[in-house]
Amino acid sequence: xxxxxxxxxxxxxxxxxxxxxxxxxxxxxxxxxxxxxxxxxxxxxxxxxxxxxxxxxxxxxxxxxxxxxxxxxxxxxxxxxxxxxxxxxxxxxxxxxxxxxxxxxxxxxxxxxxxxxxxxxxxxxxxxxxxxxxxxxxxxxxxxxxxxxxxxxxxxxxxxxxxxxxxxxxxxxxxxxxxxxxxxxxxxxxxxxxxxxxxxxxxxxxxxxxxxxxxxxxxxxxxxxxxxxxxxxxxxxxxxxxxxxxxxxxxxxxxxxxxxxxxxxxxxxxxxxxxxxxxxxxxxxxxxxxxxxxxxxxxxxxxxxxxxxxxxxxxxxxxxxxxxxxxxxxxxxxxxxxxxxxxxxxxxxxxxxxxxxxxxxxxxxxxxxxxxxxxxxxxxxxxxxxxxxxxxxxxxxxxxxxxxxxxxxxxxxxxxxxxxxxx
Numbered sequence: 001x002x003x004x005x006x007x008x009x010x011x012x013x014x015x016x017x018x019x020x021x022x023x024x025x026x027x028x029x030x031x032x033x034x035x036x037x038x039x040x041x042x043x044x045x046x047x048x049x050x051x052x053x054x055x056x057x058x059x060x061x062x063x064x065x066x067x068x069x070x071x072x073x074x075x076x077x078x079x080x081x082x083x084x085x086x087x088x089x090x091x092x093x094x095x096x097x098x099x100x101x102x103x104x105x106x107x108x109x110x111x112x113x114x115x116x117x118x119x120x121x122x123x124x125x126x127x128x129x130x131x132x133x134x135x136x137x138x139x140x141x142x143x144x145x146x147x148x149x150x151x152x153x154x155x156x157x158x159x160x161x162x163x164x165x166x167x168x169x170x171x172x173x174x175x176x177x178x179x180x181x182x183x184x185x186x187x188x189x190x191x192x193x194x195x196x197x198x199x200x201x202x203x204x205x206x207x208x209x210x211x212x213x214x215x216x217x218x219x220x221x222x223x224x225x226x227x228x229x230x231x232x233x234x235x236x237x238x239x240x241x242x243x244x245x246x247x248x249x250x251x252x253x254x255x256x257x258x259x260x261x262x263x264x265x266x267x268x269x270x271x272x273x274x275x276x277x278x279x280x281x282x283x284x285x286x287x288x289x290x291x292x293x294x295x296x297x298x299x300x301x302x303x304x305x306x307x308x309x310x311x312x313x314x315x316x317x318x319x320x321x322x323x324x325x326x327x328x329x330x331x332x333x334x335x336x337x338x339x340x341x342x343x344x345x346x347x348x349x350x351x352x353x354x355x356x357x358x359x360x361x362x363x364x365x366x367x368x369x370x371x372x373x374x375x376x377x378x379x380x381x382x383x384x385x386x387x388x389x390x391x392x393x394x395x396x397x398x399x400x401x402x403x404x405x406x407x408x409x410x411x412x413x414x415x416x417x418x419x420x421x422x423x
Contacts, residue, residue, distance in 0.1 A: 007413055008409045008412070008413055011412075011413065013412075014181075014409065014412055014413065017179065017180050017181050017412075018180075018181060020175075020176075020179055020180050021176050021180035021181050021187065024172045024175055024176050024180065024184075025172075025176075025187065025188075025191045027172065028065075028074065028169060028172055028188060028191060029065065029191065029195060031067075031072065031073055031074040031165065031168070031169075032064070032065045032066060032067035032070070032072050032074045032195075033070065033072060034072055034073050034074075035070060035071060035072055035073075036071055036072065036073050036075065036158050036161050036162060037157055037158065037161055038147055038148055038149070038154045038157055038158050039071050039146065039147065039148070039158070040139075040145055040146055040147070040148055043139050043145060043146045044069075044070060044071045044135070044146055047069075047135070047138050047139065047146070060077075060079070060278055062192070062193060062196055062394065063077055063078075063079055063189065063192055063193070063274070064076065064077030064079070064192060065077065065191065065192035065193075065195040065196070066195060066196065068131075071131075071135060071146070072165075073161055073162065073164075073165040074165045074166075074168075074169055075131060075162055075165070076124055076127055076128065076131075076162055076163075076165060076166040076169075077166070077169065077188075077192060078166075078169050078170065078173065078185060078188045078189060078192070079275055079278070080120050080123040080124040080127060080166050081116070081120045081166070081169070081170045081173070081185065082185070082271055082272070082275050083123055083275050083276075083279075084116045084117075084119040084120040084123055085116055086272050086275060086276065087119060088112060088115060088116045088119065089320075089324070092112070098112065098115075117167075117170065120166065120167065120170055121163065121167060124162065124163040124166035124167065125159060125163045127162075128158070128159040128160075128162035128163050128166075129155075129159055131162065132147065132155055132158055132159060135147070136150065169188060170185075172184070172188065173185040173187070173188045176188075181405060181408050181409060181412070182405075182408045183401060183404050183405055183408060186267070186271075186397075186400075186401045186404065187401060187405070189271065189397055189401070190397065190398060190401040190402070193394045193397060193398055194398065204216055220395075223373065223376070223395060224395070224399055226373070227373060227395070227396060227399045227400070228399065228403065230262055230263060230366070230369050231261075231262075231263055231266075231399070231400060231403055232261075232403070233261065233262040233263075234259045234260060234261045234262065235259075235260045235261075235262070235358060235362055236257040236258070236259055236260075237257060237258040237259075237260060237342060237355070237358065238255060238256075238257050238342065238343055239255065239256050239257060239258050239335065239340050239341070239342060240254075240255045240340065240341055240342075240343055241254055241255070241256070241338070241339050241340045242339045242340075242341070258331070258342075258355075260326075260355075260358060260359060260362055261362075261366075262362050262365060262366045262369070263318075263366035263369065263370065264321075264322045264325060264326055264359075264362075264363070264366070265317070265318045265321040265322050265325070265366070265370075266400055266404065267396055267397050267400035267401065268317070268321050269313075269314045269315075269317035269318040269320075269321055269367070269370060270314060270370055270374055270393050270396050270397060270400075271397065272313065272317045272321075273310050273313035273314045273317055273374075273393075274310070274393050276313055277299065277306055277309050277310045277313065280295050280298075280299045307375045307378060307379070310371070310374060310375065310393075311371035311374070311375055314367060314370050314371045314374060315367040315368070315370075315371055318363060318366060318367035318370060319363055319367065322359065322363050322366075326359060328351075328352045328353075328355035328356040328359060329352045331351075331352070331355055332347070332348060332349070332351040332352035332355060335347065335351060336348060336351070342354065370396065373395070373396055374393045374396060377395070
């Protein structure tokens, strides 16, 4: 990894992309410290206890990089866009018109992306209204006025500011994908989580449990090593290409393999599951009704209901996203088109069924691995008195995004090296 980073800095084109990515992430972090207009900063700082611990507000605050706790212009973070993406991907399965758009290639995908942006604006607007009233209720409980001069005009300005901030973050992520090193949205979440690393180190160092203080680094390294091992694990399907006569020359032939990863969905199922499971507690925190408070207590991130629901959603989304990204029928048709075949398997439909069977066997352990790593730190917290600042979901996202980013850099470096060789 270190060699890849050093090598990428020697190439001017990649160096510019890295600088652009760093600039976008720096703007995102600066915006997380700029308070929204009409907010009493001193009153917001007095509410820091409401975001402590591992309740749902602390969970959402972690994914916003601390912006929510400061009621900054980027308080919503990237979560509205992620929620909109989940809804649009689910709607593609339900609505035939969206499924037709998806099959139209790049033009259809651009249309779906446009619909996702519109939905992000609506979700951001609604969520901004909820946060304004939530902070006002917190301030009323402590006797502090969070919103200066609470009226319609002030609330509208705050809501429009938070909505614009969410849209700006979405734009930053798309710019990183287009002009940076790629994985823009994932890198925004990565930056939000890593921003809390100094606080996590401080919580570990000041922990009174000496055994936990000694064992924590070894446990963290073991979890990271296990994540890397599973993320890089793959099943290689041998593929043989037949020789073909093109004109007077013999071409083709040879053998290669089709790599099927154990976890083909990456960290996307974890992000999706975290977004969905954060929705019921958020409604409970925003509402003052008794039943809403019961929902918030039931789906506490440390509770059994939250862990079970998150694990089930991770498994479902792993199968769903794997089916979206890898189509066995399409792969079988491509192999048949270019004269490739799997030894011992007939081309066409038998090849598609073979790939689908292998993929189903690989996806199950991959989904169980994601669910286990996401739930493991929370289970350890419940069983011991130790306090893990980062949950399993955060560790999975950080390690997964780091691996994907390194692969992006390696691919771009390989492309540059091949271009230099051909010249």
